[in-house]
Amino acid sequence: MTRLDPSVEYRPLIMIIPRRHLTERQLPEGYHYQSYDPTLEKAWIDLQCSVGLFKDPADAWAAWQTFVPSIERFLFVADTQGNLVGSAGLWPGTHFGPERLRLHDVAVREDHQHKGIAQAMICKLSVRYDEAPGKYPLYVVTQTNSYGAVALYSRLGFTPYLGAYQGCTEEQNHANWEIATKILREKVPA
Template sequence: MTIVDQNVEYRPLLMIIGRKVCTHEVPLDPAYQYVAYQPAFETAWAQLQYDLGVFDTLDKAKQTIHEMASKPMFKENFLFVCDQNGHLVGSAGLWPGHHYGMERLRIHYVAVSQAHQHHKIGSSMVSKLVMKYDATPGKYPLYLATQTNSYGAIAMYSHLGFTAYLGAYEGCTKKQSEANWTLATQILREKSASSF
């Protein structure tokens, strides 16, 4: 995920991807590697999320990762990417969401350090998680929540096969969802014209 652009209006968005739409995992750049979760990553993860504008405070980010890491499903559902020096530069996971009135897995907390963006780390992590989801039985498409001021992330998700969800969901009517995506499309056009 690119940094949240605080100069762009925030509106919530959902995106979905059908099963078997993403047919291959984007290879991770050889300068990076997937590593198993280590408790020492909590501080680096919190800092990464905070730096990208996902959390208002570093303490909230630390509390969130600490709570998630205490759940049994965390280690098997979150990815961590380090550079050649062992520094955490990216993370993403499959985590329960409740946007549809029931618990469903979604792509969550996708983040790549600003200094390491544009190396397809985000695409690699998300494609790997989509493939993992597709390998598990279920009838629902995978989804993710994003926002209009994360237009770089929206472009990446679209490239991988995610599409706009225009229906109603918890806290958002169908009309609001459509209006939010109209704004998002306008922002993406403007930003691509200026080569964001």
């Protein structure tokens, strides 16, 4: 996960991964999962805004309020000083009609990125998802201006979803992925 790139046009993207594809990975040395604590609110809001997932702390706070009743589906990663450096969750989405869980709000502070924190959280949440009954693959909603995240999801085994979904025709989705592919070729080193 990197910061959203405001110079890149926003286009929504969905990626999916087969069930039972990932195994848990350890967090890098110096990091640990932190249990939910109501005092995480401000740190979570700061984290989400720092990577551009929310432009305004008020919007992040409103999202936080919707997450708290089901906070057990979220992970929080702290450094050795107890500072929140990463979070991710499984959250309901309705992109395919009926509500089902998806990977949501994966964020790692910029100065802690590229160490394996996001990978560890994604793998842990994927294993949790696989342990729940269901027939659908895990999915994640991302966007063209988050090409670093798209590259990470791809390396982990997520693939582009190319069909129609709520609010997006199959043709528009194909166009979005064509743009995303061009951006990835230009912006992400091979």
